Amino acid sequence: MPEKWFTGVVTKIVEETYNTKRFWIRVPDRSSFDFKPGQFVTLDLPIHEKMNKRWRSYSIASHPNGTNEIELVIVLLEGGPGSTYLCTQVTEGTELTMRGPLGVFTLPEVLEKDLFFICTGTGIAPFRSMTHHLHNHGIAHPNIYLISGSRYEKDLLYKEEMMKLHAEMPGFQYIPTLSREDWSGRKGYVHAVYEELLADKRPANFFLCGWKAMIDEAKQKIVAMGYDRHDIHLELYG
Template sequence: MAAPPWRKGIITRIENETPNTRRFWIQIPEVASFDFEPGQFVTIDLPIHEKPNKRWRSYSIASWPDGTNVIELLIVLLEGGKGTSYLFQEGKVGLELILRGPQGVFTLPKPIDKDLYFICTGTGIAPFRSMIHYIQEHKIPHKDIYLIFGTRKRDDLLYMDEMKRLEMEIEGFHYIPTLSRDQWEGCCGYVHAVYENLVNEKRTDHSVKEAGFYLCGWKNMVDEAKLRIQNLGYDKKSIHLELYG
């Protein structure tokens, strides 16, 4: 399939989500409706290098298809990162960007006929936010969905109030944030113990219940989760990763 064309995007709004994470709303004026599947990403061509492949940065779309030409991106400032440094220093309302998308196959199964585990760290929550809102808005039938979001400190919990509200509104949706550094009233530690415990609780006659695992976030987490999920008895086909092109 041919890659989508490069288009102009315009930043229309910026909000701080945490001390080092910002939400950027981008309008694509060439189209009346920017259509995509929840979980897909866009690539931005930033003026940070002479070679194109060193200018490109890909970000999952944090919003959900709503019939408009505006999307939201959730971006964390990376130490020494040229792309995020440019967006944080130069990114202002009215700034024009060149972007391409949507792309990617990190999307919801059709139908959702088994439990889903959305396992993420940091801004890896972005594609899952898109998926969950889409499920709610379109009243898509589903089994249990577990959003297991790991980060270091309470200040780094992204979209927390929103996710807690969605948990109350969507039957079968379970939001489980866990912190690896701060002590608090919720889960403490890494994401791995959370999904392992959930899977083991659902075992029947020593067999695991059919499920799908979606991983997005820090590379070390994703690599470890792939191994742990297979050790639980699932094959590689049950594991889905975000791969940027």
């Protein structure tokens, strides 16, 4: 059965960075919006006459909490009709046509191997959902490494929140990595970080979310390190 479309109402918008907004969307027809951390919703936006050119999918950035409200984090892409509409036309109270939850980019049933969450930009959204879910429910987990790549520190999303989790959550490491800015943290690209951490070639599960170029390179490097492609799970942006 194809997923049915329903109406969501924007209840709150917060400017997270100079080019990124957080949107809280409530689904009035549901008492709770149930989803698995890592899943996404698809929005049908009034940006084109052809149906399939109106659809935009976004990972749910919030964790399942029993309410009928979810959070999305959206970056304004230059020349991107979907993000331009959302970031410049949508206000609190705007109704959006949407469907979901969708997708199988979710945590393994059994958490045995170390987890490497590798992302760029808004690709942190599903990992934020997964990490909070594990933490809130006290779910036993192996080591988790959240390697978040951006160009500049101002681009890092949920930085303070992730640093707090890093301090509070045993076995969780948040490793922000900047490619264009000299700072006190990791410099360069995300690939060098997981290559260093996995010099011992221990068993690992890889979750990749972000821009295609990063994901393509990561897939090649991870397989070259000797890991099976079945250890790699991905969600592509753009």
